Amino acid sequence: QVQLQESGPGLVKPSETLSLTCTVSGGSITTYYWSWIRQPPGKGLEWIGYIYSSGSTNYNPSLKSRVTISVDTSKNQFSLKLNSVTAADTAVYYCARTTHGSSTSWNFDYWGPGTLVTVSS
Amino acid sequence: QSVLTQPPSVSGAPGQRVTISCTGSSSNIGARYDVHWYQQLPGTAPKLLIYDNNNRPSGVPDRFSGSKSGTSASLAITGLQAEDEADYYCQSYDSSLSAYVLFGGGTKLTVL
Numbered sequence: 001q002v003q004l005q006e007s008g009p010g011l012v013k014p015s016e017t018l019s020l021t022c023t024v025s026g027g028s029i030t031t032y033y034w035s036w037i038r039q040p041p042g043k044g045l046e047w048i049g050y051i052y053s054s055g056s057t058n059y060n061p062s063l064k065s066r067v068t069i070s071v072d073t074s075k076n077q078f079s080l081k082l083n084s085v086t087a088a089d090t091a092v093y094y095c096a097r098t099t100h101g102s103s104t105s106w107n108f109d110y111w112g113p114g115t116l117v118t119v120s121s
Numbered sequence: 122q123s124v125l126t127q128p129p130s131v132s133g134a135p136g137q138r139v140t141i142s143c144t145g146s147s148s149n150i151g152a153r154y155d156v157h158w159y160q161q162l163p164g165t166a167p168k169l170l171i172y173d174n175n176n177r178p179s180g181v182p183d184r185f186s187g188s189k190s191g192t193s194a195s196l197a198i199t200g201l202q203a204e205d206e207a208d209y210y211c212q213s214y215d216s217s218l219s220a221y222v223l224f225g226g227g228t229k230l231t232v233l
Binding site (some may be wrong): 035044045046047050058059060061094099101102104105106107108109111112113114 | 157173224
């Protein structure tokens with residue numbers, strides 16, 4: 001059974017960089033896409049971006065200028081960096097396995113439990 | 122950015138049938154991208170409920186079903202149970218200006 005676990009600071013200061021890591025266990029990180037998704041308190045889900053195990057990426061156009069997702073296949077981990085954060089970036093951040101079953105299908109079949117990141121001075 | 126529109130809330134009594142709609146456009150659902158549904162119980166991560174419009178992952182009861190037509194999709198829940206009370210999100214893919222993943226705004230299901 002694939003399991004994902006987010007880790008990183010729970011508090012980030014405004015204008016600084018939010019950094020999170022997702023560790024994948026119970027399966028290999030290779031041959032899959034992996035995503036970051038966030039959920040502000042009391043609000044809906046927002047996809048941040050995904051990375052393939054080869055390193056190719058795709059980001060949400062609304063966040064693209066501030067986001068970097070990277071992968072370390074030797075550690076079965078992938079990471080998120082979001083720079084120049086503001087209070088609007090306060091959210092629960094989830095990592096998720098992204099299944100691309102066909103040219104028209106992208107979905108998230110395994111999720112981490114999520115980690116709350118608060119942006120505040 | 123394009124959006125997937127869901128009703129903010131729906132409700133039903135135990136045993137009843139409810140449906141949740143998800144309306145998109147010609148650049149996402151109408152462009153033949155598949156629709157997926159997630160159930161999020163309070164305080165937990167979302168769980169994949171329906172994938173590729175109408176398929177259930179292993180372990181999901183057959184009380185849950187999905188459909189898609191044109192630029193819209195629907196999630197139906199029959200034999201409503203108290204434990205179905207949760208937030209439900211639809212999700213698809215959009216290829217308008219640049220290709221990206223899209224979520225609906227979410228629907229809160231209340232079991233009366």
